[in-house]
Amino acid sequence: MKAIRIFFRNVGSALKSISRNLSLSMASIICTSITLLIVGIAFVLSANINGFTKDLESSLAIFVYVDKDATEEEIEAVKSKLLEIKNIKSDQIIYKSKAQLKDETLSNTDKNSALYTIVNSWTEENNPLKPEYLISVKEIEELASTAETIRKINKVDSVQYSEDVVDNMIPVFNVVEKVTWIIIIGLIVVTIFLICNTIRLTIFARKSEIEIMRLVGISNFVIKLPFVIEGLFLGLIGAIVPVTTIILGYIIAYDKMDHHLFTNLITMIEPMPFVIYVSLILVALGAVIGMIGSYGTVRKYLKI
Amino acid sequence: MKFIDIKNCYKVYKNGVTAIADLTLSIDKGEFVFVTGASGCGKSTFVKLLYREEKPTKGQVWVGGINVAKLYNSRVYKLRRKLGIVFQDFKLLPKLTVYENVSFGLENTGMKQKEIKPLVLKALERVGLKEKIRSFPNQLSGGEQQRVCIARAIVNDPKVLICDEPTGNLDPKTSKEIMKVIANINKEMGTTVITVTHDKEIVNSLKKRVITLDNGVLANDTMKGKYTADESN
Numbered sequence: 039m040k041a042i043r044i045f046f047r048n049v050g051s052a053l054k055s056i057s058r059n060l061s062l063s064m065a066s067i068i069c070t071s072i073t074l075l076i077v078g079i080a081f082v083l084s085a086n087i088n089g090f091t092k093d094l095e096s097s098l099a100i101f102v103y104v105d106k107d108a109t110e111e112e113i114e115a116v117k118s119k120l121l122e123i124k125n126i127k128s129d130q131i132i133y134k135s136k137a138q139l140k141d142e143t144l145s146n147t148d149k150n151s152a153l154y155t156i157v158n159s160w161t162e163e164n165n166p167l168k169p170e171y172l173i174s175v176k177e178i179e180e181l182a183s184t185a186e187t188i189r190k191i192n193k194v195d196s197v198q199y200s201e202d203v204v205d206n207m208i209p210v211f212n213v214v215e216k217v218t219w220i221i222i223i224g225l226i227v228v229t230i231f232l233i234c235n236t237i238r239l240t241i242f243a244r245k246s247e248i249e250i251m252r253l254v255g256i257s258n259f260v261i262k263l264p265f266v267i268e269g270l271f272l273g274l275i276g277a278i279v280p281v282t283t284i285i286l287g288y289i290i291a292y293d294k295m296d297h298h299l300f301t302n303l304i305t306m307i308e309p310m311p312f313v314i315y316v317s318l319i320l321v322a323l324g325a326v327i328g329m330i331g332s333y334g335t336v337r338k339y340l341k342i
Numbered sequence: 343m344k345f346i347d348i349k350n351c352y353k354v355y356k357n358g359v360t361a362i363a364d365l366t367l368s369i370d371k372g373e374f375v376f377v378t379g380a381s382g383c384g385k386s387t388f389v390k391l392l393y394r395e396e397k398p399t400k401g402q403v404w405v406g407g408i409n410v411a412k413l414y415n416s417r418v419y420k421l422r423r424k425l426g427i428v429f430q431d432f433k434l435l436p437k438l439t440v441y442e443n444v445s446f447g448l449e450n451t452g453m454k455q456k457e458i459k460p461l462v463l464k465a466l467e468r469v470g471l472k473e474k475i476r477s478f479p480n481q482l483s484g485g486e487q488q489r490v491c492i493a494r495a496i497v498n499d500p501k502v503l504i505c506d507e508p509t510g511n512l513d514p515k516t517s518k519e520i521m522k523v524i525a526n527i528n529k530e531m532g533t534t535v536i537t538v539t540h541d542k543e544i545v546n547s548l549k550k551r552v553i554t555l556d557n558g559v560l561a562n563d564t565m566k567g568k569y570t571a572d573e574s575n
Contacts, residue, residue, distance in 0.1 A: 040452035047449065250433055253393070254447030254494065255422035258415070 044260055045267075052268040055240050056275075063272060066229075066236045070276025070327060073225040074320045078284040080218045081316055083299075090304040091211050098178060100185055101198040102171040106136070108193045113169055119191045125175045125184045132172040139167040168195055226327060233272055233331030237265050241339045248340065262336045269332025270325055277324035281317045288313050343404060344368035345534060346392065346502070351401035353387050353558070361387035362398070363558040369536065371501070374528045376545050377538045378569055379555035385538045388555065389504050392536065393425050394418050406501050423451075426495030426503045426533070428524075430510035432487045434479040434494075440466065441475040444493045465493040468530075469523050485516035489523065496527055503527060505537040509544065517541060521548065545569040 056063045104116050113133075121128050134142070140160055147154045160166070175184050185197045241248070251261050289309045297306050346369040353362040361384040369375055377385050390396040391403050394410045403410040406424050413421060434443050444465055448458045466472045469489040479487055488508060495503055505524060509517035521537075521544050528535040539545060545552060546568050554562035554570050562570050 043454070044450070044452040246433065247435060250435065250446065251450060252419075253422060253427050253433070254450075255419045255425070255498075256447060256450040257419045260450055 044263070048260075048264040048267050051264040052271055055244070055264065055268050056271060059236065059239055059243065062236045062239055066232045066272045067276045069229045069232045070273055070324055071279045073222075073229045073327070074277055074280035074324055075283060076225055077222050077323060078280045078316060078320050080222055081319065082284065082288060084215060084218060085312070085316075086299050086304060086306055087211060087214075089307060090299075091207075094207070098175075098181065098200060100173050100175065100181070100188065102173060102188055103168040103195045103197070104170065105193045105195045106166065106168045108169065112193045116191055116193055117171065120171060120173060120188065123184060123187055125177055125180050127174045127176055130174040134170050134172070136165045136167050136169050137162070139170065140165055143167075226323075229276075229327055230331040230334075233269055233328055234335045236272065237269055237332040237335040238339055240265060240268060241335065258340075262333075262340065265336045266329055266332050269328040269330075269335075271328070272332075273324035273326070273328025274321065276328070277321045281320050284316055284320065285313045288316075343407075345371040345373075345406060346536075347402070347404040348391075349402040351391065351403055352399045353384070353391060353396060354399045361558050362391065362555075365401070365555075365558070365560055367553065367560060367563060369534060371534055372528070372532045374525065374535045374548070374550040375537070376548075376550055376552045376569075377536060377555065378540070378545060378552060379561070381540075383555040384558040385555055386506060387558075389506050389536060389538055392502070393427055393504055394421055423498065424501045426492075426498070426500035428488070428491050428495050428503065428505040428508045430507035432479070432491045432511075434487060434490055436479050438478075439475065440471060440477050440479075440482070440490050440493075443479070443490055444497050447494065448497060461497050462493075465497040466490075468496065468527065469493045483516075484512050485519060488512065488516075488520050492520070492523060492527070496531070496533070499531065500533060502534045502536065505535065505539075507538055507540065509539065509541055514543070517544060518547075542569040 102116070102120065104113055108116075117131065117133065120126055120131060140157060143157050144154060147157065173188075175181055181199060185199055188194060189197050248261060292306055292309050295306065298304060299306050348365055348367050351362055351365045352360070354360045365388070377388055379385050387396060391398055391410065392405055394413055398411045401411070405421060408421050408424075410421065435446065438446065441462055444462045445458050448461065463472060463475075466475060469492050471486060471489050471493060474482065474486065479490065482490065488511075492503075492508075503524065508524065509520055512520060524535055524537065525548060527533050549566045551565050552562065552568065552570070553560065564570075
């Protein structure tokens with residue numbers, strides 16, 4: 039009960055302080071809002087693009103073609119060698135024999151075409167198709183080196199994968215993600231600095247009050263509390279605009295853009311509960327930024 | 343061990359000034375003590391050591407069983423809750439009423455309003471200001487403001503009342519009234535009172551124990567003493 043009374047007394051005191059230093063508080067709130075809005079947008083884009091790259095990555099497979107003359111034992115030996123490679127998902131190795139490949143080709147070809155007639159004429163002995171393993175990898179960045187290792191396995195004829203996607207798209211996405219995070223961290227630092235400044239002025243404005251509090255035997259925790267609560271409020275108030283914008287903006291964009299982001303390749307994540315999670319992250323981030331800023335200043339300037 | 347026990351205490355400031363040198367003295371519970379001496383003799387440093395605004399450079403300072411020299415910053419509030427402090431410049435909060443100034447400390451300890459109210463009213467009654475609870479400091483005379491400061495200091499029934507030049511800003515008549523209030527607190531509540539003062543007349547009229555400091559050294563310590571400090575320094 040005592041703690042609750044102290045807490046609510048300090049909530050009132052923090053709100054009073056925000057209204058007293060309104061212009062500076064507004065500067066902190068606006069800066070927090072801008073930061074959180076950019077963080078929110080970056081988060082939404084990054085989550086949607088991440089979903090796309092994950093799909094892309096999981097669809098990236100290596101086709102391992104085995105010599106067409108390889109015996110059953112040799113084909114099995116290739117599989118054993120593949121299983122020894124760490125980057126290969128051992129539960130996702132799909133084997134297709136020459137006969138299976140012939141059937142697949144036939145089912146995908148028009149029965150009246152010349153190709154159908156040719157393929158259909160292949161027997162067990164003169165089937166030119168090579169048995170293949172379709173494999174997935176764990177780390178997409180190591181796709182090329184994994185393919186190189188596979189190439190060296192005895193009886194492996196050739197290895198194929200979508201080199202363009204791996205070499206061009208994925209590094210671009212990685213760079214975009216890194217740059218986004220650098221900008222976000224920079225903005226967070228600026229916001230913390232502004233909140234520090236607001237709290238520092240509050241401390242100076244209440245210097246005599248703090249001095250009296252110390253002299254009449256009020257604990258350091260209780261002296262610090264209103265400032266930390268003030269920082270918390272600055273962060274929380276700063277989160278209102280970005281949260282509203284992200285929720286409404288994403289729902290509207292989801293409808294207007296027909297569930298696709300920029301291109302039909304990227305399908306947007308469903309708004310619910312996605313926007314709720316993003317909002318919770320923004321609110322928590324606002325609160326943490328506010329509290330870190332104010333606690334740091336209180337420690338520095340109160341020296342108690 | 344006496345209630346306040348100071349043994350071989352030194353206080354040397356960072357600029358090299360020695361404010362207190364080899365001070366050893368003790369004060370009993372319920373005593374009334376004047377601390378006198380010329381300007382810069384270490385009187386204020388002496389009381390600051392008692393409420394741990396300053397830490398001794400060497401030696402021991404015990405107040406009510408607490409070793410002030412070894413007290414962590416985070417624990418200082420525990421010592422100060424046993425003390426009441428009165429200042430020359432009152433240190434009242436101008437935007438708070440008399441009642442709020444006195445209740446300020448208690449409210450911040452999380453006490454309930456219904457527990458705070460009788461304590462505040464009793465303290466204000468003791469200093470003769472019960473009728474002015476709704477006034478603001480700027481509506482009061484200097485003497486009245488000092489009474490509010492005393493009420494704030496005694497509201498939690500402290501073991502020791504430390505008064506640092508309580509009459510320094512007041513005229514002789516008001517000074518006498520304030521000292522009368524402080525003496526009554528000592529007599530009626532049994533509170534140990536330590537008063538730093540320059541006022542020769544007050545010291546001589548009350549005939550209490552007088553501790554005289556000279557350049558940080560204990561120059562004189564007499565029961566029912568008189569003002570002996572050399573003002574020419």
